[in-house]
Amino acid sequence: MAENSAIEWTDHTFNPWEGCQKVSPGCDHCYAETRNARFAGGAAVNWGPGAPRRRTSASNWNKPLAWNAAHAEFFAQHGRRQRVFCASLADVFDNQVDPAWRADLLELIDRTPNLDWLLLTKRIGNVADMLPNGWLMEHTNVWLGASIVNQVEADRDIPKLVALHAAVKFLSMEPLLGPVDLRGNLPGERALRWYRPMLNMLDWVIVGGESGPAARPMHPDWARDLRDQCTAAGVPFLFKQWGEWLPATEGRSVLGKTLILEGAAPLPDKPQWHGFEGGQQVARVGKKAAGRQLDGAQHDGYPSAKSGTF
Numbered sequence: 547m548a549e550n551s552a553i554e555w556t557d558h559t560f561n562p563w564e565g566c567q568k569v570s571p572g573c574d575h576c577y578a579e580t581r582n583a584r585f586a587g588g589a590a591v592n593w594g595p596g597a598p599r600r601r602t603s604a605s606n607w608n609k610p611l612a613w614n615a616a617h618a619e620f621f622a623q624h625g626r627r628q629r630v631f632c633a634s635l636a637d638v639f640d641n642q643v644d645p646a647w648r649a650d651l652l653e654l655i656d657r658t659p660n661l662d663w664l665l666l667t668k669r670i671g672n673v674a675d676m677l678p679n680g681w682l683m684e685h686t687n688v689w690l691g692a693s694i695v696n697q698v699e700a701d702r703d704i705p706k707l708v709a710l711h712a713a714v715k716f717l718s719m720e721p722l723l724g725p726v727d728l729r730g731n732l733p734g735e736r737a738l739r740w741y742r743p744m745l746n747m748l749d750w751v752i753v754g755g756e757s758g759p760a761a762r763p764m765h766p767d768w769a770r771d772l773r774d775q776c777t778a779a780g781v782p783f784l785f786k787q788w789g790e791w792l793p794a795t796e797g798r799s800v801l802g803k804t805l806i807l808e809g810a811a812p813l814p815d816k817p818q819w820h821g822f823e824g825g826q827q828v829a830r831v832g833k834k835a836a837g838r839q840l841d842g843a844q845h846d847g848y849p850s851a852k853s854g855t856f
């Protein structure tokens with residue numbers, strides 16, 4: 547499905563620069579930092595406060611212009627606009643980034659109106675100060691997302707997201723590290739003005755477990771509950787992946803326990819098991835074998851085309 551990205555929910559990934567700083571439990575096993583360290587042959591050189599961020603090449607910056615130019619061909623093939631995820635190796639709203647680079651990115655978005663830009667951040671509180679007044683309202687092809695991994699982040703950051711005038715507002719809940727209730731009313735003063743639950747102000751929710759060598763397991767009930775909350779509220783829900791760990795609930799027997807299986811992906815001979823309080827067992831079978839079915843179904847919800855509306 548993706549043209550230039552391994553990420554299920556986007557067609558292209560664009561990184562205007564590389565480098566960041568950990569700001570959330572979701573950053574603990576940051577893939578981008580590990581990658582940065584690998585290329586540096588040791589510790590990551592573009593990570594942490596004061597570390598220089600690395601702007602990507604001019605040829606890389608030209609790619610969105612080419613995707614934009616090819617929009618009619620893409621639409622004819624897929625029946626929808628192309629989605630560009632920005633950024634997987636950085637955070638657009640990182641305050642250690644040269645503001646001139648961010649201005650260049652905004653100009654690039656200006657020049658590519660045929661692309662839907664997905665700006666996903668762990669710093670949603672910086673957005674209002676880092677964008678010109680009215681910019682989000684003028685750019686209806688920008689989907690603004692907050693990365694949320696637990697209830698603390700949901701309570702802190704979703705009110706900041708829904709207060710912004712983006713055409714599409716979404717959550718990426720990966721790695722999901724605990725149960726999250728999205729139905730709570732906005733806290734504090736805002737609750738006096740807006741009585742609607744937070745979930746009704748969101749256009750899309752993505753949920754996924756963690757992958758990588760130190761991946762933490764996700765309890766299946768955390769994902770199920772978010773699916774059910776989204777279904778009840780009519781919010782599109784996308785289950786991106788289990789990650790490394792798969793729940794033992796149904797399917798083929800492995801070492802006396804049972805697992806959901808997707809397709810014919812092979813399982814390891816001796817999977818590692820983790821038990822949650824309450825008895826739920828999950829097995830480390832690897833991302834590919836774990837797949838992305840939740841209770842036997844693939845969930846591929848997307849927001850409806852909203853360009854030009856709020």
Ligand code: SF4
Pocket residue numbers: 565566567568569570572573576577578579634635636637668
């Ligand atoms: S915000 Fe993203 S890129 Fe930055 S450290 Fe966290 S996980 Fe890595």
